[in-house]
Amino acid sequence: MITPTLHPLPGTEHGGLPYLPAGPGTVLWGRLPCDGDAPVLRVEPGRRFVVDTVSHEGILEDQGRDPLRWFAERGVEAADVPRDAVEVAATVEHDPLRWGPHVVTGPVEVAGARPGDVLSVTVEDLALRCGHGVVSNRHGRGALPGEFPLAGGTGPFSVLARVDAAPDATGTGTGSMPVAPGDARRVRFPLRPFLGLVGVATPGQRLHSVPPGMHGGNLDVSLLGVGSTLHLPVQVDGAGFYVGDPHYAQGDGEVALTAFEAPLRAVLRVDLVPAAAVRLRDVLWAETPELLVPIGLDPDLDEAVRRAVRTAVALLADLGMHPAHAYAYLSAAGDFAVSQVVDRVCGVHGTIRKADLAELLGARA
Template identity: 70%
Template structure:
């Protein structure tokens, strides 16, 4: 019996369905104002969106996913991954690696508004994925991959918890990610699963598509691992209709994503799209996120130190909007706020803050 969640294999639990086909995805680019939407919705609608992982279909992996995964002992591959690899234009010298599904036009969204993208559900479409490192990239580009190889692609699996147990607090408590400890070693490391979409965002203004790797005010490849089910990303709208998209699915990622990629594997995402009009915003919108328990300010810059300062400024602004004096917000963040490195591998580095909503009950 197949363990794959193939395209069109879904149960309508609310929301429209957008498969990942050669006609509904971009590979290595993000939408711009000149792109036509593949779906148009009203604010407040939910869309069930299939995503395809770039790992296993890239040129340095042969651009032949069936053969690539067969070399790792995998005999079943998603049909949409095969179609994307065979039919979607992609030049690795020009384009980024990520496959994004969209764009989705949200009626009434205008520049100056904020598009709130809430992740309602994430379903793993496979029980395997890849973690890769490539020369010149990642946190230690001078050291990895080893032995001068251009790319190292390591298979990760989704497996039941040992002895049928559960991992309290995990997104998938009965399942874990596993990976061999060496090329010829049957022992495995086991780690929690926390699926999320590494790429969520809106189209950039103008007629030129953005590269899929560096994140920015448009969102894109932000790789904030907190954006699991129940989270919301708030993105400033830059073009009429927003032209939203999602992609870069992960089953897990450590803060930093040091080896260039994390546990990259395909997801089926249910996302609700809401519009906050500019007139309802206390100041021009900026990129930030939240979970049921946390406010998540985001800072981005090629310089990690500058990204950290940007995240702190964003955190102060969020708390000020909620009613704190800026100096007191700054002091609170030093006493009780947390800041983590989102990723150091996407040209533009990311830092995200973690502010507990429970600390702010007097501001409600």
């Protein structure tokens, strides 16, 4: 087997780290945690922990809410369907007419977190939990809602994707899917695992899991894999951190509606920037070892681009560039990509090479 199936672990630790499983009592289905939700784990800032995620694909109501049957019909052995996915489908409350599709693990209380602080979430490791996943288009959604699913199709159109080579020490791996129904030929592509949904709790009622916002949530920024850090403005005491929507691969845009959706086991570290030390407010951004990643969100894609550019200018100005020079630099050397156009609120992310900013970053250090 290329990728052994990682079922839920016994106990509350894994490899000496706190372990948070994904199952009844530790997940919400289709909604995001709010300040009224009791934490399912408590961690100190700077502490690493392990968390499991469950993919919604294969367990949803329009797929029968029976992952053992659904995957068996596509040639997957029962032993290779994670047991927590089966348990979530069978027992966790979900209303598909009112709530989103995502299975959300959390909330995690970060000790001492207060509104005005910034929670920095670093992805230290991502392990594939099985050797298969799903890409779906459904209900006239996606980038071409009037054209797909194709005429005559009923329900979701789902393609089973497989892991051909799991990511190695360099982070590279390969996935594939058939080129047509019943065709043995396959199209192959790199695996780039990441958590599509990472966020903090909000005041008031639980939010729908689909639209992202200043709370983070369903950002679907494919760069946020191992080694990345996402900076989130804390909105409630304890932060109420959560994750979900695991991917093995996603193209920028996620045009069909979902990408290579499949469960991940993550090792995460959460650090806290106290409010007095926060330099930029009301912005969303992330970074990798090589890049600064400004993020813009809006229902209108044009405005999402503008917001990403404004955030990029603010990041560069904070490092010491004159805003007009920052704007010019971004035109000469910055890149902006569509994160996704399928989550009600569109997302755009920029990439700024840290190597270009060596003198500025060196002065900040």
